[in-house]
Amino acid sequence: MPRTTAYALAGIELGQARLLPRSAVSLPQAPLPTARPSTADQPTAASTKHRPVSQGTAAEGWLERGAALPAADPTLVARPISQRRKAIYGTSYLIERLADAAATVASRFPGSVVWAGDLSSVHGGDLKGHKSHNSGRDADLSFFMRDTSGRPAESARFIPIEPSGRTRSGLWFDVERNWVLVEALVADTGTTHVQWIFIADHLRAMLLEHAEALVAQGLASADSVKRAKRVLRQPSKSSPHADHYHVRVYCDLADRLEGCVDDRPRHAWAPDHSEAIKHEVNGLLPFLASAPSDEFRYAVQRLVRIGDKRAVRPLKRLTSHPDPAVRALALDAVDFLNEVRTPAAWRSWRALDGGAGE
Numbered sequence: 001m002p003r004t005t006a007y008a009l010a011g012i013e014l015g016q017a018r019l020l021p022r023s024a025v026s027l028p029q030a031p032l033p034t035a036r037p038s039t040a041d042q043p044t045a046a047s048t049k050h051r052p053v054s055q056g057t058a059a060e061g062w063l064e065r066g067a068a069l070p071a072a073d074p075t076l077v078a079r080p081i082s083q084r085r086k087a088i089y090g091t092s093y094l095i096e097r098l099a100d101a102a103a104t105v106a107s108r109f110p111g112s113v114v115w116a117g118d119l120s121s122v123h124g125g126d127l128k129g130h131k132s133h134n135s136g137r138d139a140d141l142s143f144f145m146r147d148t149s150g151r152p153a154e155s156a157r158f159i160p161i162e163p164s165g166r167t168r169s170g171l172w173f174d175v176e177r178n179w180v181l182v183e184a185l186v187a188d189t190g191t192t193h194v195q196w197i198f199i200a201d202h203l204r205a206m207l208l209e210h211a212e213a214l215v216a217q218g219l220a221s222a223d224s225v226k227r228a229k230r231v232l233r234q235p236s237k238s239s240p241h242a243d244h245y246h247v248r249v250y251c252d253l254a255d256r257l258e259g260c261v262d263d264r265p266r267h268a269w270a271p272d273h274s275e276a277i278k279h280e281v282n283g284l285l286p287f288l289a290s291a292p293s294d295e296f297r298y299a300v301q302r303l304v305r306i307g308d309k310r311a312v313r314p315l316k317r318l319t320s321h322p323d324p325a326v327r328a329l330a331l332d333a334v335d336f337l338n339e340v341r342t343p344a345a346w347r348s349w350r351a352l353d354g355g356a357g358e
């Protein structure tokens with residue numbers, strides 16, 4: 001490839017040289033021009049090459065190089081049943097966020113343990129018994145419980161809690177510790193943002209009532225309660241979640257640029273990465289003019305993964321290109337960008353990337 005092209009590609013490159021055809025990977029050794037804005041969460045070659053990547057949506061996506069729950073964390077422990085099912089994998093940022101929240105509770109209430117139920121399989125995809133949990137951004141967690149004498153009684157068993165706040169066997173929902181966990185999960189740490197904590201309405205109400213009382217005493221921030229009100233939700237189309245939490249995090253920016261797709265809504269405090277995405281798309285569009293070429297194919301693959309509609313119009317123009325291979329690729333890309341996103345379509349784009357087998 002001409003040296004100037006290599007420089008230009010390097011300027012827009014996201015550390016996914018593995019996506020490039022072999023002929024396009026020989027980047028120059030000299031310092032590269034930085035066409036990208038330098039922001040703290042900018043993906044780099046080091047950050048995306050070996051890390052887990054969440055692809056597609058939580059219900060129809062998958063996971064590449066899933067990270068396992070830590071085996072020796074005393075405060076975040078995988079349930080034996082989930083270990084047996086090998087459903088203990090997720091993105092690094094999901095696992096870090098869960099581990100941090102569990103550690104926060106344990107620092108306030110020593111000995112507290114969060115039992116992690118299913119996350120995702122190592123490669124993601126459909127997981128028996130779940131509608132989502134496909135892409136490494138979902139996790140089921142135990143509630144904190146106390147027994148009739150007030151002793152901590154959380155266990156690897158997920159036991160339904162009745163509207164009275166008790167289980168049939170007399171254990172009760174420990175609203176104090178459960179709020180500390182929720183508060184830690186909804187905190188705006190500036191990095192990983194929690195989109196949902198699914199939980200039954202009666203438990204949600206107990207948590208929020210407790211939190212409001214803490215705010216009145218100056219022991220919790222009104223902001224955290226506001227965020228909790230948005231994030232805590234009884235799902236309408238699945239189990240009410242009266243026996244465990246289900247936590248979902250948003251895609252981080254690096255995953256977003258690799259094809260991670262968030263469902264709505266986007267909470268006001270969670271960045272939508274629109275500037276970085278726009279910058280990336282604008283950097284790729286000029287390479288469509290080079291069809292047919294490796295750079296063209298690379299740009300189409302990246303634009304499809306990013307899933308930004310700005311690419312539709314220039315790709316549509318290529319559907320009348322004289323080269324039939326260019327026409328076919330452009331047509332597939334337009335379909336995909338127009339929401340024809342079946343798992344099969346995802347798989348075929350992934351195979352084009354050379355990413356099959358991960």
Ligand SMILES: [Zn+2]
Nearest residue numbers: 130139140246
């Ligand atoms: Zn779940």
